[in-house]
Amino acid sequence: TSSIGIAIYGNGGLNSDYSGTAASLFGGGNTGTYSFGTQKGIQGGGEGGVNLKQMFIAPTYAHKFMDGKLSLGASLLFARQTIQVKGISAFAPYSVDPANLYSNEVSHSTGWGGKIGVLYHATDKISLAGSYQTKMSMGKFDQYSGLFAEGGKFDIPSTWTVGGAFQVAPAWTLTADFQRINYADVKSIGNSASNLQSCTPNYTGGAATGSGCLGGTNGAGFGWKNVNIVKLGAQWQMSPALQLRVGFNHGTNPIDTNEVVFNTLAPGVIKNHYTAGFSYAIDKHQEVSGAFMYAPDVSVTGTNQFLLQQNINAQTTIHMKQYEATVGYAYKF
Numbered sequence: 001t002s003s004i005g006i007a008i009y010g011n012g013g014l015n016s017d018y019s020g021t022a023a024s025l026f027g028g029g030n031t032g033t034y035s036f037g038t039q040k041g042i043q044g045g046g047e048g049g050v051n052l053k054q055m056f057i058a059p060t061y062a063h064k065f066m067d068g069k070l071s072l073g074a075s076l077l078f079a080r081q082t083i084q085v086k087g088i089s090a091f092a093p094y095s096v097d098p099a100n101l102y103s104n105e106v107s108h109s110t111g112w113g114g115k116i117g118v119l120y121h122a123t124d125k126i127s128l129a130g131s132y133q134t135k136m137s138m139g140k141f142d143q144y145s146g147l148f149a150e151g152g153k154f155d156i157p158s159t160w161t162v163g164g165a166f167q168v169a170p171a172w173t174l175t176a177d178f179q180r181i182n183y184a185d186v187k188s189i190g191n192s193a194s195n196l197q198s199c200t201p202n203y204t205g206g207a208a209t210g211s212g213c214l215g216g217t218n219g220a221g222f223g224w225k226n227v228n229i230v231k232l233g234a235q236w237q238m239s240p241a242l243q244l245r246v247g248f249n250h251g252t253n254p255i256d257t258n259e260v261v262f263n264t265l266a267p268g269v270i271k272n273h274y275t276a277g278f279s280y281a282i283d284k285h286q287e288v289s290g291a292f293m294y295a296p297d298v299s300v301t302g303t304n305q306f307l308l309q310q311n312i313n314a315q316t317t318i319h320m321k322q323y324e325a326t327v328g329y330a331y332k333f
Contacts, residue, residue: 001064007075011054016265018048018087048087050265054156055080058115069121077113079136079156082106085144085265093201095214097146109154111138125167132160135185149187149219157182157189163231171238177231183224183254191221193262222266223259228252233275241281245291249273257302260316267318269298277326289328297321 062073084106092098113136119129140152148154163177184190195212199220202208211218233247250272255263263269277291299319 001068003062005060005062007056007058007060009056009058011056012052014050014052014266014268016049016267017051018264048265050086051082051084053082071119073117073119075115077115077133077136078110079113079138080108080110081138081154081156082108083141083144083154085147088147088265091147091214092205093203094196094199094208094220095146096207096209096219097151097215098202098205098207099146100143100152101146101214105143107141107143107152109139109141111136111156113137113156127165128162129164130160130162132158134158135182146215148215149191149221150217151215154188155186157186171236173235173237175231175233175235177229179229179231181227181229184226187218188221189224191219192223193220193259194223195220220262222262223256224254224268225252225256227254243279245275245277245279247273247275249275253298253300255300255318257300260300260302260318263300263318264316267300267320269300269318269320270295270322271298272296273322285332287330287332289326289330291324291326293322293324295320295322 057078058075060073060075062071064071084104085102086104088102092101095101113134115131115133117129117131119127121127135158136156138153138155140150141148141154142152145152159179159181161177161179163175165173165175167173195216195218196214198212198218199208199210199214199216201213208214210216212220214220229249229251231247231249233245236244238244251270253269253271255267255269273293273295275291275293277289279287279289281287297319298321299317301315301317303315
């Protein structure tokens with residue numbers, strides 16, 4: 001049996017926003033005082049932050065083998081992403097293209113990739129699955145060619161996942177997944193900020209020189225490591241119409257203490273997620289659902305390398321916690 005379909009979904013956005021009255025972490029022309037008040041922004045240029053959004057379109061083909069016990073699928077992935085970065089003018093001397101470092105404009109890029117997956121029903125009560133998504137080669141963010149490595153490249157990293165579902169009782173199903181996200185394979189994400197050591201800055205407004213400069217062929221990045229994630233879940237079929245679910249997700253932290261400065265823009269230090277949700281079938285056509293997620297606060301502290309260059313030995317701490325609520329309605333034709 002074969003089937004075809006198409007899915008459209010989003011990833012993100014990844015967003016941070018610092019007001020223009022936030023204390024400056026990188027100097028940016030401030031006059032020796034770092035208390036809160038009207039300053040030049042967290043990166044020395046007014047409001048600071050980043051907003052990354054990604055959308056995927058995935059036409060998919062799947063086929064069942066072995067009387068339906070084995071299913072194989074493949075998707076062609078098209079992605080469009082947009083980004084806006086604000087308030088990083090303090091980095092201009094370290095950029096190979098300072099005119100396209102902090103334009104504050106929304107830039108976009110597109111690219112292609114692929115995904116394959118397998119599902120095997122080992123028994124009536126045990127199902128095993130796996131998937132692999134290729135690294136997606138994206139076009140350059142032209143307005144930020146002086147910020148991201150390789151002249152504005154910002155590829156989407158490859159991922160792979162293996163897992164299983166186990167029906168331990170007629171109304172209970174347990175799930176377990178392991179996922180790997182290969183952030184380190186994308187230079188703009190995985191390159192260390194220490195790459196700036198191979199950069200000769202230019203304080204006269206011109207271009208810096210060196211492969212490790214911002215926007216360079218091996219330019220400094222966010223220093224994110226590859227991430228390993230374990231996901232556990234349980235589903236209870238409370239009644240023919242009502243399903244209840246809970247889940248737990250633990251991932252390794254991609255950010256080391258020596259990478260905190262750039263990651264004020266993207267403080268993705270969350271390790272644990274706790275989730276709960278439900279779905280309720282109103283009738284054979286209609287379903288409502290809801291979910292809640294809580295991620296406890298995690299912080300990482302490290303030396304602010306930019307202030308250290310000004311003979312100011314200061315520590316920077318980034319931290320994050322998350323709450324998320326979802327409600328949904330579905331109509332089946």
